[in-house]
Amino acid sequence: MSDDLDEIISEFLTEAEESLDKIDPLFVEIEKKGHDKDLLNEIFRIMHTLKGAAGFLGFQQIVDVAHSAENVLKKLRDGEITFTKNLTDVILHSVDMLRLLLDHIKSKDGEQEDITYLLKDLDALLQKDSEASQISTQHSENENIESSIPDAKINETTCQINEEKEKIAPEKRECQQTLRVDVNKLDKVMDLTGEVVLVRNRLLNIVNFLELKYADDPIVQNLFETVSFLDLVTSDMQIAVMKMRMQPIKKVFGKFPRLVRDISNSLGKEVTLKVSGEDTEVDKSVIEHIGDPLVHIIRNSVDHGIEHVDVRRANGKDEKGTIEISAYQKGNQIVIEVKDDGKGIDLNKVKEKAITKGLITIEEAGRMSDNEAINLIFQPGFSTVDIATELSGRGVGMDVVKTNISKLNGYVEVSTKKGEGTCFKIIIPLTLAIIQVLMVRAGKSYYAIPLSNIEETLKISKKDMTSVAGQNIVNIRGRVLPIYELSAITGGNGADNEPQRYVVVIALGETKFCLALDELLGQEEIVIKNIDGLQTDSSYVLGATITGEGKVVLILDPAGISRYKLGLINT
């Protein structure tokens, strides 16, 4: 067993964590619904299973905590004790303790936790109205029972099968065959698939060239057909590998009921959380990175958005505030929304704050559109509440939210209505590794621009560009947008001196700007390769790729350019 022991322990840790993650939302649901035997039974079973496995592996502290918690849950399930807020707190505290103990095992730090107080708390819950008849595990007793086992006799009376159960069972269970695979192995497959895609792109280029030159040659025709098939299979493989990395967003959403409960309790507010679209699947890296930004947005919504009960009542609103979190797929993008029915963001206050913080001038504030004003909250060092609370409002946060989301090539849109609430909309691409880009040329350099950020492309004459207060602008069918020379941003060599310019309109949510460049080369599906040593969050480059012709090309990060450009405006 020792050979596998490490592996079994790491498997146990993963599964135990997953099981514990299920408890928080279940408990919050029970707190809402009141006594629900099915839900309680499920929590009971999780504790029970955890205890059993931990016993085998010799994790005594886990066994002790799980055992005491299980006893409480059992009495609760059987209706021997009743629900109290204190009880919920102690059980949730036990879950936290179990997580901590698992962390110690994981990091192999050999640290022990003092669980005596927790065990006392748990036992105190039992004492309240029970005769403290603990389950005993005396060996002698076991032997007694065992000797009474009859010889493999079948008792006729127990032969009735509960027909109802039989009918329900097959529908309920999902016969999912699963296999746990090391993430590194999966990433390797992803990486290799990327390489295959690149090779395919090159091959397609060569074959297209051959086909033009030797159109009548049957061997070239054959090659063309074979490569076309390879093209198809590679695309399918890409999708299959991408799906392997997808996980339901439930993994992240599952933490929120507890989060909202804890925050609203500590602030003395009443908040109902509605969650939908938990089964929406997103890339693994999205699961890993979307948690923190969402937690921050939700904290802000409870803390700053939802009003206190008396205020809500005075304003004729439902005393209980509502926060709705939802996720859905839209084309090849994933949309995550956090919507509250609180007081909304006061744009004048936001502007005032930004002025006092020196982020904008009074003049700029006057010119600002509502949308620009909302986006001020994402500026570093911005906070609308003067007294920093424990939860939010330390002035860090929303800018980090934006940075984290743009790391996922996504962006945030905020809409708010005074007195009615605020909605944060996070939009991220479905997959991060393979993207559609537009290949462009500025001066002598080639770049790739993610297609998801491009609204349109057009050709203008240099005369259409005008300069207003040092800012170049362009008028596109009545819309005035700022325009920048791509070669000036990238520091490449100068642009062609042609009277006609190509323009790419970049759209990041509501923020729009134009890039002027020399040539549009066409659309391509590319694989993002990270550039070692490049800090992608502080530059305008997402990564690099190899084109069909075998050229290395930088992939531009429109969000990064926007930040870079915004920086220029502010200084």
Add this chain to the structure above:
Amino acid sequence: MYNYKMKILIVDDFPTMRRIIKNLFKQIGFENIEEAEDGAIAYSKLKNGGYEFICSDWNMPNMDGFELLKKVRSDNDLKSLPFLMVTAEAEKQKVIEAIKAGVNNYIVKPFTAETLKEKLDKIFEKLGK
């Protein structure tokens, strides 16, 4: 003593537990071990035939070990299959129920390979009589 090649079905909803128990069986010398994650899946596997021993956890979603036991005992093809029940604590009342329903023996978590072997010895000794 017993046939180490016999096909064993381990039923538990927690994958780590299945793996631990599987390892213990392997330590004793068994090679042909299959797994099922609840009673319902176990039952459909058993119906496909070939199994000679069941080692099932009690507490599981969908169909628990006790229901599986009752189902197995009422099935003409399966009713004589040796059934070892895994329980967390020796809850006397529950164990007696299981005995009434025809369990061959039970084992309390956590257990070692030695304890498991003792239980197997007892089961096959009784069956051999």
